[in-house]
Amino acid sequence: MKKLRDYEIGIAKLSNRKHKYEFQLDDAFFEEFGKDIILGGNMKADVELDKTESLLTFHFDIKGQVRLTCDRSLEEFDHPLDVQATFRIKYGDENAELADDLWQITPNTQAINIAQHLYDYIGLALPMKKLHPRFVEEEADEEEDDRDILIYSSRDDSDTDEDEDDEDDTDPRWDALRNLN
Template sequence: MNALRAYDIHIAGLENKRHEYDFTSDNAFFAALEQDLIEKGSIQTHLVLDKSETMIRLDFHITGTVEQLCDRSLDEYDQPVDARQTMLLKFGDHNEELSDEIELIERNTATINVARYIFDFLSLSLPMKRLHPRFRNEDDEDDESTGKLVYRSDAEPEANQDDQPDTIDPRWAALRKLSDN
């Protein structure tokens, strides 16, 4: 947990204006969070904190690379990251998460830790399908082939069934008799 103390921002004494912070995160950051999604990486976060009487706006810009495991080959590769996200912290009487981007925090909160926000936004920026760069061109070709016609019948298209009312399937005729009653 000591590795995450570097992400503490003391908001109690901050003036109501714009403040900027820079954070560098490495393998120790990911290990301190006790999660399995990302184990290694090097990211830089530029945070713009805009404090007012009623709320704090946090604008994150996260760049760098994280090590991922390819879903296809199980090879490790570096996934580039470039994410921009915003978080709003509104002052209230209790702590509560209102939505993914808005949280209530108590008015007497002295310190906020932004490590969890950085990790969450970083995780959201990663692709669902983790592919080593050497496989990405192959998948692009597969996506183009999905628009091709896979099955085609050489039979002539049938005439419009409305023109031939005498060729009704007997099962439908029996059902039609029920609805006429």
């Protein structure tokens, strides 16, 4: 967790204006969060902090590549990402999470650590299906080929008098039940 201190922004002494920060997110950054989903990466995060009397607005612009494991072949591969996100913090009586992108902090808070936010925004930008680029191309080709193929149809367009045929083909036991009305 010592490495994550590099991602702290001291807000107590900042003036009310826009401030720009740049962070490098490398393998050491991703190791701090474990290697469950993201194995590593090389990303650059440009953070713009707009500070006013009552609100802190963080604009994140994260670009680079992360190393993932392919769901199909279990091979590692680099996946490019370009993430933009906004996060707001307002001042209040207690520390609380008011929404996914809105927090409340007390006025005496000295610094904000944005490491978890950076990791979360990267994690949310990952695809659900993590496929090596060679499988993505194969899958796209298969989808193009399958577009014109009709696999199953329960409707027979050659029979236009379908309703009349259905009455003749019914089981006679059902006819007795229809007469009960």
